[in-house]
Amino acid sequence: MLLCRRTLAKSSWKSSARSLGLRHYGVPPVVGASDPRLDKTVQVTASKGVNITHDPLLSKGTAFSLAERERLAIRGLVPPRCQEMDKQLLRVKRNLDDCRTPLAKFVFLSALQDRNETLFYRLLINHLEELAGIIYTPTVGLACLRSHSIYRRSRGMYFSTQDRGAMSAMVYNWPHDEVDVIVVTDGSRVLGLGDLGANGMQIPIGKLSLYVAAGGIRPRAVLPVVLDVGTNNESLLNDPLYLGMDHPRIEGEAYYSFVDEWITAVKSRWPNALIQFEDFKYPHAYNLLNKYRNKVTCFNDDIQSTSSITLAGILAGLKARGRKQEDLHQERIICVGAGSAGVGVCEGIIDCMVAQGRVRSRDEAYSQIWMMDQHGLLGNPALSAEDATQQTVTRKGERTQLDERQQCYVKADLPDRLTLEEVVERVKPTAILGLTGIRGVFSEKAIRTMAKYEEKPIVFPLSNPDTHAECTAEEAFAWTDGRAIFASGSPFADVTLPNGKIGRTNQCNNSYSFPGLGLGITVSRANEVTPTMFLETARVIADMASPAQLKEGTLFPGVANLRDVALAVGTRVCEVAYEEGVATAKLKEGEMLSEVVKNSMFQPEYVPLVHHSHY
Numbered sequence: 001m002l003l004c005r006r007t008l009a010k011s012s013w014k015s016s017a018r019s020l021g022l023r024h025y026g027v028p029p030v031v032g033a034s035d036p037r038l039d040k041t042v043q044v045t046a047s048k049g050v051n052i053t054h055d056p057l058l059s060k061g062t063a064f065s066l067a068e069r070e071r072l073a074i075r076g077l078v079p080p081r082c083q084e085m086d087k088q089l090l091r092v093k094r095n096l097d098d099c100r101t102p103l104a105k106f107v108f109l110s111a112l113q114d115r116n117e118t119l120f121y122r123l124l125i126n127h128l129e130e131l132a133g134i135i136y137t138p139t140v141g142l143a144c145l146r147s148h149s150i151y152r153r154s155r156g157m158y159f160s161t162q163d164r165g166a167m168s169a170m171v172y173n174w175p176h177d178e179v180d181v182i183v184v185t186d187g188s189r190v191l192g193l194g195d196l197g198a199n200g201m202q203i204p205i206g207k208l209s210l211y212v213a214a215g216g217i218r219p220r221a222v223l224p225v226v227l228d229v230g231t232n233n234e235s236l237l238n239d240p241l242y243l244g245m246d247h248p249r250i251e252g253e254a255y256y257s258f259v260d261e262w263i264t265a266v267k268s269r270w271p272n273a274l275i276q277f278e279d280f281k282y283p284h285a286y287n288l289l290n291k292y293r294n295k296v297t298c299f300n301d302d303i304q305s306t307s308s309i310t311l312a313g314i315l316a317g318l319k320a321r322g323r324k325q326e327d328l329h330q331e332r333i334i335c336v337g338a339g340s341a342g343v344g345v346c347e348g349i350i351d352c353m354v355a356q357g358r359v360r361s362r363d364e365a366y367s368q369i370w371m372m373d374q375h376g377l378l379g380n381p382a383l384s385a386e387d388a389t390q391q392t393v394t395r396k397g398e399r400t401q402l403d404e405r406q407q408c409y410v411k412a413d414l415p416d417r418l419t420l421e422e423v424v425e426r427v428k429p430t431a432i433l434g435l436t437g438i439r440g441v442f443s444e445k446a447i448r449t450m451a452k453y454e455e456k457p458i459v460f461p462l463s464n465p466d467t468h469a470e471c472t473a474e475e476a477f478a479w480t481d482g483r484a485i486f487a488s489g490s491p492f493a494d495v496t497l498p499n500g501k502i503g504r505t506n507q508c509n510n511s512y513s514f515p516g517l518g519l520g521i522t523v524s525r526a527n528e529v530t531p532t533m534f535l536e537t538a539r540v541i542a543d544m545a546s547p548a549q550l551k552e553g554t555l556f557p558g559v560a561n562l563r564d565v566a567l568a569v570g571t572r573v574c575e576v577a578y579e580e581g582v583a584t585a586k587l588k589e590g591e592m593l594s595e596v597v598k599n600s601m602f603q604p605e606y607v608p609l610v611h612h613s614h615y
């Protein structure tokens, strides 16, 4: 049907709209309207012509119908044949498969996202398992390292030290009034790759792509942000192509007041937006979380959603061993890494032990976790001097003062700075977690010793990307005679064991938790992110694997099912928001929360585009 723009009266357009099966033709919705369900029916736009074909949120590439081409003034601007999404998917997948390297695939997918987000997200959802490893860890790590070389087009917003005093005006440069989720980094600890300054932008972009693909947040309602406070990375500072500020990081009061100006600016324009702090180095990560957690809707991904998924992995691991989740307090856990993620993960485990009511005090829960940093065990310095058996290597540099969070884990009965091998021999752990960013920290000797005492040791090298994992899957299975319950931060392939059986690998990454958390918080419009939300996220995910999967060592649904995981988590988080009185969205009488959450999830489909003058 060809609709002629010039002769189409408003009333006749409405009847034509009805015949096209459009549901929202009554009250003109605005672009980016607050009800996400509007996006599924008809999209109203003030744009025309190339402003549509060049807008990744509006473009359909070759799929504009003749009627749309006519009424939106794009006749002749695209090839004549109207080719629907199935053919487009065929084309982009073939082109993607032709890319020789993961980084080339990353660049290809970024370009697709920049010209047609609907197609990008459909492709991503259809091939989530394969493509998550490109837009997210491990390839996103390489993209961050090379970001200044592969730069094509800007996405998201940068706020830098030259923008002091201007941020409250700058937020209005963003073209969308509705922002549901902001992921912000200062690039100070990007995965396990260290300080990458403004190159860190690829992390918020990748996280938000998963917020959309898995969590069903609308693409137009996400905002990736870099706070460019400088970098201490000499090689970037000396690189003429580097795109960030060319000075060392600001610290102290200058740093915190910079972040404060940004938070104030963001909240003045988008008071309901969820802010996810990402890849901030320790202790800034904790300081910012503690400063803002009761003032704005925010959480720290590395601290809190990592704790949810790691706790889920341990709880599922207990079931895989034939134990109960309530046996958590009997686990002896070594956590190698005492930074944001290590401390955050352990706090989640402690919270769970306390919530399960199986420990008499929080201190009793702390006694089940042995924490290590690069200097070794957090132990008792007075005992180190006396301990004759201690083989502690001479370690360079002094440990800076442990803060009150880390102090909780100090073991008074063990010498300070014991090596991993020494700790394993003395503690006989049942589980070991790696959150160091350092490849090879789990030594063969340590894991073999662990496997002497525990039939099914939980071995979780959680650092990203894969090149920075504390051990590989092959190593973990080889050193435990195939008995390890294994999960890593970045994906590792299953391992064929010498006896022909398969050593199952799991990806234990916060990508299992943050999309659902964001979904539940967005739908409920929670004004606070509560500790229960993280505990319940863990519980929901821990219960997802079937007994048969657990028996063979599979702890979670595969990455291909991230959308189902996010729906389950999002529904529970939404319920918690109402139960705890932090939800501000009104529910209609008789509405089922699970249906509300499900229906709110963005689906990448082409919807009819309507120019607003037609209303």
Ligand SMILES: NC(=O)C1=CN([C@@H]2O[C@H](COP(=O)(O)OP(=O)(O)OC[C@H]3O[C@@H](n4cnc5c(N)ncnc54)[C@H](OP(=O)(O)O)[C@@H]3O)[C@@H](O)[C@H]2O)C=CC1
Binding pocket: 189, 190, 191, 192, 193, 280, 281, 282, 301, 302, 303, 306, 336, 337, 338, 339, 340, 341, 342, 372, 373, 374, 375, 376, 434, 435, 436, 437, 438, 441, 462, 463, 464, 465, 468, 488, 489, 490, 508, 509, 510, 511
């Ligand atoms: N799987 C997932 O979902 C997630 C994984 N991570 C990964 O966790 C890692 C750490 O992140 P984060 O905690 O934020 O980083 P931080 O920099 O805050 O902490 C790193 C910690 O590792 C310790 N460390 C460094 N080298 C060694 C070593 N050789 N032996 C023992 N400990 C060591 C550091 O000790 P010291 O203080 O003495 O230097 C520090 O305590 C990153 O690689 C990240 O990718 C993070 C979040 C989520």
Ligand SMILES: CC(=O)C(=O)O
Binding pocket: 137, 190, 191, 192, 279, 301, 302, 463, 464, 489, 509, 510, 511
């Ligand atoms: C996964 C993640 O957030 C990290 O490695 O930092």
Ligand SMILES: [Mg+2]
Binding pocket: 191, 278, 279, 301, 302
């Ligand atoms: Mg992170």
